[in-house]
Amino acid sequence: MKKVVIGILAHVDAGKTTLSESLLYTSGKIGKLGRVDNKDAYLDTYDLEKERGITIFSKQAIFELEDIQVTLLDTPGHVDFSAEMERTLQVLDYAILVVSGADGVQGHTKTLWRLLNLYQIPTFIFINKMDQFGTDKDNLIKELKKQLSDGCIDFQHGKTEEFYDQLAMCDEKIMEEFLETGHIEDFEIKKAIKDRKVFPCVFGSALKLQGVEELMQCISHHVIIPTYGETFGAKIFKVTRDEQGNRLTHFKVTGGKLKVKDVLSTHSWEDKVNQIRIYSGQKFEAVSEVLAGTVCAVTGLSKAIPGEGLGMEEASEAPILEPVLIYQMILPEGCDPRVMIPKLRQIEEEEPELHIFWDEELQEIQVRIMGEVQIEILQNLIETRFGVQVTFQDGGIIYKETIANIVEGVGHFEPLRHYAEVHLLLEPGERGSGLSFESKCSEDMLGKSWQRLVLHHLEEKAHKGVLTGSEITDMKITLVSGRAHNKHTEGGDFREATWRAVRQGLMESQSVLLEPYYSFQLELPEKMVGRAMTDIDKMNGTSEISHSDGEMAVLVGSGPVSTMRNYQKEVIAYTKGNGRLFCSLKGYEQCHNPEEIIKGIGYDPERDLSNTTSSVFCSQGSGFVVPWY
Template sequence: MGEQQPKRVKKHICLGILAHVDAGKTTLSESMLYTGGNIRKLGRVDHQDAFLDTYELERERGITIFSKQAVISWKDLDITLLDTPGHVDFSAEMERTLQVLNYAILVISGADGVQGHTMTLWRLLKQYRIPVFLFINKMDQEGTDRESILKELKKRLSDGCVDFTSLDDLGSADDAWLENLAVCDEDMLEEYLETGGAAPSTVIRAVAGRKVFPCYFGSALRLEGVEGLMEGLRRFTVCADYPEEFGAKVYKIARDEQGSRLTYLKVTGGVLRVKDVLPGMEEKVNQIRIYSGAKYEAVQEVAAGGVCAVTGLGTTYPGQGIGAERATDMFVLEPVLTYQIQLPQGCDVHKMLKNLRQLEEEEPQLHIVWEEQLGEIHAQLMGEVQIEILKSIIRERFGVDVEFGTGNIVYKETIEFPVEGVGHFEPLRHYAEVHLLLEPGERGTGLQFAAECSEDILDRNWQRLILTHLEEKEHKGVLTGAPVTDMKITLITGRAHLKHTEGGDFRQATYRAVRQGLKKAKSILLEPWYEFRLEVPQSCIGRAMADIQRMQGRFEHPGTEGELSILTGTAPVSEMRGYQTELLSYTGGQGRMFCSLKGYEACHNADEVIEAAAYDSESDPDNPTGSVFCAHGAGFIVKWDQVEEYMHVESGWKSDTEVNDPVNVSRENRSVSRIELTQEELDAIYRKTPDPVRKKWNTSPVTIRAKEKGAPDPKWEERQNEKQKQEEYLLVDGYNIIFAWDELKELAEVNIEGARDKLMDILCNYQGYKKCTLILVFDAYKVEGNPGEVIKYHNIYVVYTKEAETADQYIEKTVRKMGRKYAVTVATSDALEQVIILGQGAQRLSAAGLKEEVELMLQEIRREFLGRGPEERNYLFDYLSKELSDEMEAVRLGDRTKE
């Protein structure tokens, strides 16, 4: 028996197909599947039977909405094919797919040439460094000319575009073709000059290095040129090298027909197996699916380079890096219009918001936002087609018919100069201070975060927590409340307390530091700009130029192509909306406009937009600009422009302005207004700090001066008397108190109802002594369909909140209504809740403070009532002198004998 030959391992690549809408992208995918023998029947988009159009709306409209996966085999090449949406409105879905591609095919219609969206795709492929093959489709149509199209490709895309259509073998290629190929890359040119040819390995490296872009001309519908394209993919691609350490990149979230959550990912290192617990996550892989069209094969493992869908993961998101793989920080394409989602009458807003959050998992660019003050749900969308599709999906999945309001421009904000932001959060028994350096970044870079703080000053764990809080939130600007962007935020210093700092304290301090810095900075309002290309008859070029100037746009010197004049430039999206219709009107239907999003630039009418927004940055309860400090046992708010006078940590950052400005220098020298505390001093303060609403139980009158310095306020006592006459209310956060009192917490672990009943009885006794109106609030928001309930229990009121309303929300709502009219106290140890109710005019009482009051109340009751006998009696010893009393006691004890 002869020696057995080793089995040849197939090469595998992950290949994406991209195109402008109607270029024939899905048709090419269908033809490749058919040519590779993976499907027996060649489907067509217009016949609504394409293999990869698995969604009913895609078949109806003839467009791709969601990216699809298919598996193709061609000789010794295995291809995981990812078909992406071509319509501009779904370009975000396309961009997410780019994260996992080894190569891409860019499909161009021979009849239409390079479109505006084609240029956007080309820039994205360059940014993601993806090697590209081009397929020029529909060459069977009249008027298509290969030479002119190739010339346009070289001019508008790259000189590296080379026609590979007729290439059978590199060794037999003519000199003119080889010369055109060689000039694309220095190494290839040097090889050509030395040998007169080009080795396949050299061409493979040039293609992988994006120096050469093989072009294939044909007709996907007629299967012309498709086999040549697939052969080119087999010969001029190379399989990537992957590390042994496990890594994966998530690029899509979806749900199957049964509603199971699917995480689409590419394994970028190691092996993924069923039942694996993914690194950095506490979730386990239940099933691994390899999809091809609507069908899938369940497998036990996927090696590096493989693309699959996984069930069992509930917290993944597009762009996430797992294991050794890094996350994608931000995407290039994003919506520039925001719409109000209008719900039908009687629709449950909270339930619908939850459903829309589910859609946001699948399409993160929706940016579903609940506008509390307006009571509206807003979403960011690309355009009208996406709106129609989204309405259909919501109707099909959730059974609700929604409408969308008029679209508004999505603005953003940034800063012009570096500035330091300080945030301090110190309600009673909490402590955190954060100093951040905010620096402007280049346009389009988004937000970047870093830490340049010594671990001797702030522990590494606290620093990581601060960076996490910076990344977890979309920070609002102070001009219009728009998201901030193009900025680097660096942690430069901070302080924690050994005993009283919790993670949530740094969240508050971090948020406030960002906002305080923005208030100090010179902010710039940004708006989205289009990059456009206008093709108009030469007689209309003057009108087109005047229109662009009127729209505050900019353009290059106009050129000509045949009988048409070409105008390229940039203009604000807000001004160009609807211009397509105007263009068609004045050009008699001969004008064409191609637009792609260029990015964000300074707003051309910032003052007008800011005035219309009417945003008050200091009245935004969810994004405070000031800080919270503590003095005399109570927290108090310090406005943003006074925070530096109270801050505990001296900043090491000095701007150029501060160094050269004598006013700022003199301010720094005024150390009397700066509070500098050591850790020992902080500990001493907390040891001596009483509860903020601890009651004085003695009955003697207490005189309190209105001010420590200066003349007393004559009206102060009058105001205090008026307040004492007000009706008193005490709101108690039930479960917060239960889990803060040890005896109730122990009981709750055995029987939560017993703990509730015991607290109710305790508070009944307490109310009888205090004579106030006592409202005990329990969370019941997790009970589906719960309408809420208020019951009278003896002499107190017990409230069970309705569905989707927490006890905190109920208390805040009640305090807002009653805080200015009545004397309201809230009993809770929730620090954030305490700060909020203080701002609404109520007093706060911690769980420990309430317990102490209850115990003092019981002592007072025992002293006044239980200590007395059944009737008043006179005792001899009560009226004797001390000397006589002592002598009588000695006689009673037998220490002295009667003489």
């Protein structure tokens, strides 16, 4: 049977889980239509999900659509669980984006759209809640075209001349075919969807099963089934534990096949597959073999982590949507941190973005968090799994650092009977580009194996900046020169020289402090727009009116997380509950008050012995330290 993996995504409360339920019911997979508000949805299996009525963990269900087996991955809609959603994107063939017809394109919808574009995932759009009073199909299509793409086309009412006209505007090849023949072949439509030039739109109400069958037909008629090679590969997107505590590694097989007892490995671990499970909801089927295109969970892999590639697959990029807040985790009296930290590592395996960290100097556990909802979920998870009630103390913002100019950094490590020297070129990158590493060093100067080792040492560490000790980002680091000694150089020598070269370069550079920014959408009574815009200006944000109907207005803009993180409560207070603020992470931008932050943190790079800025030379049989300057 043909196989396709489809993810379903939405801004919170757009009706994503209700649509998942309707797809499963209409396909015949389930005999009873569950509801989120009745706490009996097929895919909301955790107690917390039932209590809050939101999807917290991504889940899968399998159903058949004509001759296609669909693996449906339901992803979290709340912005606090964006990292889990984003990891799931990396194994999708297609996506369904659910938009509320009552609310239109919302803040997090745009973030999802940006990610779908980044990962180049062809997308069907279901405009939900069209049964609600005041929804306007024509205005919604215009909004989708304006806010998302001109390729958003209504696929619901057959192949009319207007339908072909709109398709022809999306792709030159389709335009040529249409002008020559007055017709467009189905395969060309499929290809335009696959290439993200066309985005089929279907309108309906998932709760009332309106438009659901049309969506299913649209998908079955327009997906191109992926083809795979014979060489084994897989992408890991999730790690969980079952009720018995067994560690489950979830991945999509992207090539070849996998059998029970096969040995899987990466450069850092090797394990044997004990069991292969195909999940649908809470239940699973144990199988002896899976083929490419299958999403499965396996037991036996004790060290695999989300984002790793297996076989021919490379590791995935780290999620763009990462936590921007840091909190102190406070343990109850009598709970030993040394006992608790290994237990917390289990949760960190499942949510790598938490970065659970023991600060030796402060003697405290620190955790990176997306928002308050995630804190509540984390507290519940720790209590349920380990019987420990933890609390969180508000920490601060996660800052980052970059550079504004090109600089060369040099690291030399030569204590007695050791030798390594590294020259690195540090260049500022585009905002949001992260770190990239390459070598342009001649092999005549430094052997290929040593060059690979230097690149490995660059990649293995979260390098600290020199302003606040925050991680560096948005930088290209190039190995341009290096030296080894035939007799005295050992592997660890290049680690020392590489890290010192990074630090020396940062000390020489003009460093820039970055802080996280929100994109926001604020809906509120029109008479309060002036108050809101004044507030946003005071918070060092920017805003503009995107829509107004005489009663309600919509402001859009961006602002620092540090100033806007608690603004939702203020909005509710001054609008008496009539205002709504939707925030999503825009990315990192230049800090609005760097001097204040740098002074407050009080970081001294020259006293950070774990990230030294100096080099070590040898004279008359003993090593001596040379400062970075």
